[in-house]
Amino acid sequence: MKKILVAASFPKEAMRGLTELAEVFWLRDLSEGELDALLPSVDCLFVQFWPQELTRERLARMTRLSFVQSALAGVNHIPFGDLPPGVRVSSNAGGYSDEVGEFAWALLLSGAKRVVRWNRAPEASVGRSPLELGRDVIVLRDGVLGVLGYGGIGRVVAGFGKAFGMKVMALTRNSVDEEDVEPLVGDAGLDTILKASDAVVIALPLTNSTRGLIGKDRLEFMKRGAILVNVARAEIIDQRAMYQHLLLNTDFVYATDVWWTKEGKEMYPPELPFFGLGNFVGSPHVAGPSAAAAGRPLRNSLDNLLRFAKGEAVSNVVDPADYV
Amino acid sequence: MKKILVAASFPKEAMRGLTELAEVFWLRDLSEGELDALLPSVDCLFVQFWPQELTRERLARMTRLSFVQSALAGVNHIPFGDLPPGVRVSSNAGGYSDEVGEFAWALLLSGAKRVVRWNRAPEASVGRSPLELGRDVIVLRDGVLGVLGYGGIGRVVAGFGKAFGMKVMALTRNSVDEEDVEPLVGDAGLDTILKASDAVVIALPLTNSTRGLIGKDRLEFMKRGAILVNVARAEIIDQRAMYQHLLLNTDFVYATDVWWTKEGKEMYPPELPFFGLGNFVGSPHVAGPSAAAAGRPLRNSLDNLLRFAKGEAVSNVVDPADYV
Numbered sequence: 001m002k003k004i005l006v007a008a009s010f011p012k013e014a015m016r017g018l019t020e021l022a023e024v025f026w027l028r029d030l031s032e033g034e035l036d037a038l039l040p041s042v043d044c045l046f047v048q049f050w051p052q053e054l055t056r057e058r059l060a061r062m063t064r065l066s067f068v069q070s071a072l073a074g075v076n077h078i079p080f081g082d083l084p085p086g087v088r089v090s091s092n093a094g095g096y097s098d099e100v101g102e103f104a105w106a107l108l109l110s111g112a113k114r115v116v117r118w119n120r121a122p123e124a125s126v127g128r129s130p131l132e133l134g135r136d137v138i139v140l141r142d143g144v145l146g147v148l149g150y151g152g153i154g155r156v157v158a159g160f161g162k163a164f165g166m167k168v169m170a171l172t173r174n175s176v177d178e179e180d181v182e183p184l185v186g187d188a189g190l191d192t193i194l195k196a197s198d199a200v201v202i203a204l205p206l207t208n209s210t211r212g213l214i215g216k217d218r219l220e221f222m223k224r225g226a227i228l229v230n231v232a233r234a235e236i237i238d239q240r241a242m243y244q245h246l247l248l249n250t251d252f253v254y255a256t257d258v259w260w261t262k263e264g265k266e267m268y269p270p271e272l273p274f275f276g277l278g279n280f281v282g283s284p285h286v287a288g289p290s291a292a293a294a295g296r297p298l299r300n301s302l303d304n305l306l307r308f309a310k311g312e313a314v315s316n317v318v319d320p321a322d323y324v
Numbered sequence: 325m326k327k328i329l330v331a332a333s334f335p336k337e338a339m340r341g342l343t344e345l346a347e348v349f350w351l352r353d354l355s356e357g358e359l360d361a362l363l364p365s366v367d368c369l370f371v372q373f374w375p376q377e378l379t380r381e382r383l384a385r386m387t388r389l390s391f392v393q394s395a396l397a398g399v400n401h402i403p404f405g406d407l408p409p410g411v412r413v414s415s416n417a418g419g420y421s422d423e424v425g426e427f428a429w430a431l432l433l434s435g436a437k438r439v440v441r442w443n444r445a446p447e448a449s450v451g452r453s454p455l456e457l458g459r460d461v462i463v464l465r466d467g468v469l470g471v472l473g474y475g476g477i478g479r480v481v482a483g484f485g486k487a488f489g490m491k492v493m494a495l496t497r498n499s500v501d502e503e504d505v506e507p508l509v510g511d512a513g514l515d516t517i518l519k520a521s522d523a524v525v526i527a528l529p530l531t532n533s534t535r536g537l538i539g540k541d542r543l544e545f546m547k548r549g550a551i552l553v554n555v556a557r558a559e560i561i562d563q564r565a566m567y568q569h570l571l572l573n574t575d576f577v578y579a580t581d582v583w584w585t586k587e588g589k590e591m592y593p594p595e596l597p598f599f600g601l602g603n604f605v606g607s608p609h610v611a612g613p614s615a616a617a618a619g620r621p622l623r624n625s626l627d628n629l630l631r632f633a634k635g636e637a638v639s640n641v642v643d644p645a646d647y648v
Contacts, residue, residue, distance in 0.1 A: 099465075102465065102488065103461070106433035113430035114607070116434070116440060123593070126593065126608075130612070131333070131613045133613060136610075137614035159487060160488070163486075285454045286438075286458045290437075291463075293455070
């Protein structure tokens with residue numbers, strides 16, 4: 001039987017199926033000494049956020065480790081550089097798609113329809129003509145939706161865009177089956193999408209090549225009244241450039257569920273006073289957790305762990321070169 | 325040539341097509357004396373809000389009047405009891421469907437995903453675990469959507485519900501073509517929909533039979549954590565019952581673009597302090613105006629006026645018995 005060390009905060013009873021096929025240990029049950037004794041025999045790690053107990057030194061002693069399953073869709077929290085050679089890492093891609101896709105569309109519509117602005121300061125609309133106020137509302141039908149990243153979440157968001165009568169363009173390295181979604185690649189593809197789009201949803205992983213992908217220059221050639229939605233990772237956007245852009249372009253909206261990190265911790269509220277801006281919409285990183293509450297991410301990652309325990313091929317293996 | 329009196333605030337150049345087929349007069353161009361002289365020869369009125377110049381006495385003198393076209397989708401502003409006998413009235417049904425449908429979905433998602441709550445008081449989430457916060461988020465997929473009124477707006481909203489993976493139930497007197505929309509009628513049908521739904525969108529006209537349709541009793545048998553969206557007319561809901569229900573049921577959300585009237589005028593902000601409630605979302609009646617800004621309602625009502633001018637059958641004629 002394989003040995004699996006669990007460092008995720010799911011209830012134990014939810015993992016009963018796995019305990020029949022593997023020896024499962026819970027990090028939170030182990031003393032420092034017990035953990036040290038166990039390390040050389042662990043085959044697999046199941047992590048949510050990377051546990052601080054698993055230092056570089058301890059990882060070096062996990063000589064049997066061959067597989068790491070992330071409970072999160074993003075794997076940028078995993079210290080790829082410190083993993084023993086040959087260890088495969090799987091993301092929880094798809095486990096959060098429906099719920100995060102719904103949340104992205106909520107952020108997009110809250111921005112496009114100015115719902116947040118009107119509810120932060122209801123009195124600002126008093127005495128103004130509805131016909132005048134109505135001109136501030138963005139209509140999505142017949143507009144262009146840019147989807148950056150065409151994985152599980154991107155596909156769900158693209159589906160909503162089509163249901164709303166939008167033309168959909170997707171940034172993706174993979175092929176796209178849907179005839180009515182235009183796939184584009186690389187920096188030139190990204191620029192084309194940003195220039196054409198009335199609304200853009202970021203659903204990319206945070207990798208070496210996506211960090212800082214959208215800075216001052218790219219923001220400046222987006223449409224003046226565009227909505228930019230982020231349900232991926234904040235670091236894909238340059239924080240200072242974003243703040244300046246919102247200050248100077250009051251019709252542009254940035255709506256985000258994710259926040260820039262400082263010393264590995266998401267800063268909420270952020271360092272810059274985004275919440276003071278009328279064209280900003282923010283939520284406290286709840287899109288993924290709303291899926292976790294529904295139970296599907298756990299089932300999705302458990303399915304992969306069961307495959308590993310049975311010696312079958314695992315899904316959603318990431319390329320370490322994207323992260324080291 | 326028919327004589328058409330225009331009392332709507334559209335630009336004159338937008339109505340050029342009509343002026344080739346009919347004699348068009350603009351209320352705002354006429355002195356009191358000119359208006360009085362014109363009244364007996366007017367065949368048709370094109371109104372947006374009912375103009376105060378057209379008193380009961382003046383209406384009685386419009387002996388040739390045979391048709392009233394409303395620029396608004398709702399016709400409850402029209403004084404049916406004062407119209408000369410035999411005058412047909414057409415609503416602008418369909419002219420606002422796409423835009424108001426989009427807006428309804430924005431209100432629904434802003435409520436379901438708690439986006440407004442988090443942006444009114446961002447600091448309230450600080451230090452709380454995202455997993456705990458995520459449990460407050462309503463996931464629409466696999467839930468039930470109730471659509472009250474299955475006209476143009478109701479159909480658009482039902483389409484969004486299906487795209488979001490919801491089961492759709494519709495309250496309608498008409499037949500429903502879509503196989504995956506369950507039609508229900510009457511008070512019993514309404515009760516069934518309200519009891520089953522996770523989200524309800526009101527897209528009914530305000531008529532004698534829909535005024536006060538949803539009061540204390542019906543609110544109390546809705547789901548505790550349901551979202552109720554109103555893009556129709558506020559008076560379909562009892563104001564005081566709604567306020568009390570929100571106070572006592574903090575997981576229930578009321579999200580509205582329309583407001584209760586006092587002496588014929590919409591009260592925004594409302595008389596009761598709805599904006600002080602964390603489970604309320606409000607916007608200053610901009611769903612329709614956002615469509616007006618896009619130009620489609622004008623084209624839609626102009627098409628009907630052109631039919632009238634050519635002596636063809638007009639569309640969207642309402643039944644006065646619903647309003648007198």
